[in-house]
Every structure is written in structure tokens, then in C-alpha cells.
Amino acid sequence: MSEGDTTEVERVSFLGNQVYSDRRLRRVLETKQAGFLRTFINKDTLIDDRIEFDKQVLRDFYLSRGYVDFRVNSANAEVTRERDAVFLVVDVSEGQQFNFGEISVTSEVTQADSEEFFAALKVKPGVTYSPLLVESSIERLENLALRKGIDFLRVEPRVTRNDRDLTLDIEFALTRGPRVFVERIDIEGNTTTLDRVIRQKFRTVEGDPFNPREIRRTAERIKALGFFSKSDVDVREGSSPSLVVVDVDVEEQPTGSLNLGGSYSVNDGFGLSVGLTENNFLGRGQRLSFAIATATESDEYILGFSEPHLLGRDLKFDLDFGLSESDSSFSEYDTKRVFLSPALTFKSGESSKVKLSYTWANSEMIARADQSYSIVGPPASTGTYPVAAPTVQNEIAQGELSSSVFGVTYSYDSRLTGLDPNAGFLFEIGANYAGLGGDSEYLKATPNLLRKDRCLTKR
Structure with missing residues (x-):
């Protein structure tokens, strides 16, 4: 054949x-x-x-x-x-391009005030029509209903087409959906990943009112984990017509990577680098990474750990530790550097999050002991040093230097995992301040804009 x-x-x-x-x-x-x-x-x-x-x-x-x-x-x-x-x-x-026309909210539920729900909408008349904007508006209104304790509220978009002015009028009708509850959530196929890692992506638990839109969003969050080659979330009738069972069927895929590399340079000689990363450590959804780069004249070790749900909350904890040393016979000095960087990340909205970080680093440039040239420095640092450029001499004379950096980063990510690969963008803006301890003081701001089809970055 x-x-x-x-x-x-x-x-x-x-x-x-x-x-x-x-x-x-x-x-x-x-x-x-x-x-x-x-x-x-x-x-x-x-x-x-x-x-x-x-x-x-x-x-x-x-x-x-x-x-x-x-x-x-x-x-x-x-x-x-x-x-x-x-x-x-x-x-x-292609056809003609349509814009949003009149936007309105009507309520068929006594507890839901149409004016209050209308004020929560962000979409405006005259904006280019997009089903994604309609979908986000429905989600916004349903979330408002949940915050107000109005269960089983459904938002039905009613569209009126105006071919003369190429607009679409949208009426968001607040209706009462069927009284259906979640009986249980069944998870199958996760041979490595713990059930709680998957359940953490649910905003719904057993006994809650059933919300089809929230179940769809849960399916997207499970898929975004990257732990599974297949992740299906289906709903079937439970023990009675008013109860449903949510079935989660997943198929595990490799979540680790191993990187090997070799190098050669005149200063450091032959080198070997090994990197190991596991994004689902022991099935707990944690990241554990370890990297070694060693050569004849230098060594570097970096260890990283991430816990996406610290203390069972939607709070991500990161910790990175690194150590590097160089002992080169081709230069006039040796170097040592140690750093420790913990960080906490929490969501400030459905698509936005805030990251608080701290980085402590200690570095030192040391004159090689086998050299015997003198330089003029502070009394505490006077001694024998190699002949070096003035900048290097100044660094050696300062001895150990440490830095203490506090950082905050806000990011808004609207990129989608849907069919349109060019939809959405990532916007980040951050600031780092060094000065509360350590030997350096500065303030650095970093804006960043990334679209799926292009990257625009300013620093």
C-alpha cells in the first residue's frame, strides 16, 4: 500500500x-x-x-x-x-459594514431595574458592530445580576436591522431562565492532574444555579491551562429535570520540557547548559524550573517556582532564585551575583491583573589574586589589583553592591483562544523603584503593547 x-x-x-x-x-x-x-x-x-x-x-x-x-x-x-x-x-x-444603532435594556424580571442594567453597558451607538461586544455585554449584565443576588436571569439580545443607515439596534431583554441547579461536577481522564486543579477553574460549585455561559467560560479556562490535549465540558440532565451534571473529560499531555545546549568562548571555555521545566509539578498545577549553565570559567544556577492558587485563592505566587560566578583567567577580575525575586499576582478584573514583585540582588567584582598592579582607591579598598579600565577599577573598589527593587505591573489581556487568531491584545504597564535599601536608587517605567498579529513595544 x-x-x-x-x-x-x-x-x-x-x-x-x-x-x-x-x-x-x-x-x-x-x-x-x-x-x-x-x-x-x-x-x-x-x-x-x-x-x-x-x-x-x-x-x-x-x-x-x-x-x-x-x-x-x-x-x-x-x-x-x-x-x-x-x-x-x-x-x-464581504457585504456592507454595520455599526451599532440604538442600545436599550428591557426587563421582564421584577428585581432587575432596566435603567441600572443599562448603566452597566459599555457598548455605545455608532461603534462598529461585533458579536464579541454583544457577548461581553451579555456577560456583564449577567454578572451584575449575580452580584445583586438575582438567580436564573438570562439576557436575550434582540437585533433589529436597519439597512438604510447600516445599523443594528440591540435590545438586551432581561428574562427569567429555567430554575436549574448543578447537581454535581464529574471529572474524568486526569491521570496526573489533581481534581482540585481543574475545579479551581470553576466559578460554579455543586448546588449553584446553572449558568450555561459560565460553563463555557470554564471550558475556556481549563483549555488555557495547557495541561491537556483534549478538554471537553458537557452538560447532561441529572437525577431530575431541575438538576444537571457537568461532565469534564480531559486527556493529559506532556507539560515538561528539557533543554540541552553547548557552547564555547575564548573567555569561558567550553560550556554546557541544562534546563528543566515542569508546568504541572506532581499534578498540582505548579511550575518548577531549574537551569544550569556551567563552563570552564563560569557557573550559573537558577531555580524557579510558581503556585497559581496560593492558600486556595486566585492568587499566584512566584519565587525565583539565582547564583552566578565567573573565574576567568582571561580577564582582570572575577564576579559573583546572587538574586532572590518573589512576586504575587492577583486578578483585578476578568481580563486584567496586578503583579507585585520584589527583587533583591547582591553582586561583587573581585580583583584576581594572581595580579599585582596597584590602583588608587578608598582607604578600605587600597591593595593590589590588576591593571584595568577606570570603570572596572571603580567597580572593584566599591566591593559588594546590593539592590532592593519593588515593582508593580498592571496588565490587560483581551487575547482570545477562539477561532480568530488576530483578535485581542496584551497591554502592560509597570514601574520599578529601587532605593528602599541597597546601594542604588532609580525609578523605571515600562509600557508594553502586544497584538497577536504584531508587536509594538516602548520602554
């Missing part, structure tokens, strides 16, 4: 696209054109399932930009003249 050779995609082109260029749309697709790295990249292979996935990706891409009538007419693969590859031609209809 012969399986045959794989078929490469030589070129991807589009028909019917007026708003976005072929180049822009190619960046959205999972299928890629064959290039000079075709030997190492398998995304240029023609696969039917991947093309179906790409169709959905295109729909999400256009829908998130207000093109509610977008559709993929066809996606055909045409064989090249040499019959060793194909041209993938995607025929699309």
Missing part, C-alpha cells in the same frame, strides 16, 4: 474581497503558502479539515469588524501545471 506524497499549497488567493487585501487575509488563515522553509513548516500542506477551519476563521474575522452578511462562497484547490502543488482560491462576499 502506498500513501502518496503530501500536496503543498503553492499560493493562496481570494476573489470578491474589496476591503481587505489578499495579503491581509492570508495572515488570518491557518493554511500558509509554501515558502523556502517548506521543509520545516507543515502548514502549507493541503488538508480538508484545515480549510474548513479557515472558512470559520474568515467568518469570525469579518463578523468582528461589522460585516454581518459575509460568507465564503467556495474554497477550491486548483492543481498547478507541474501537478506537484495546488493554488487555493477562496471566493468571498
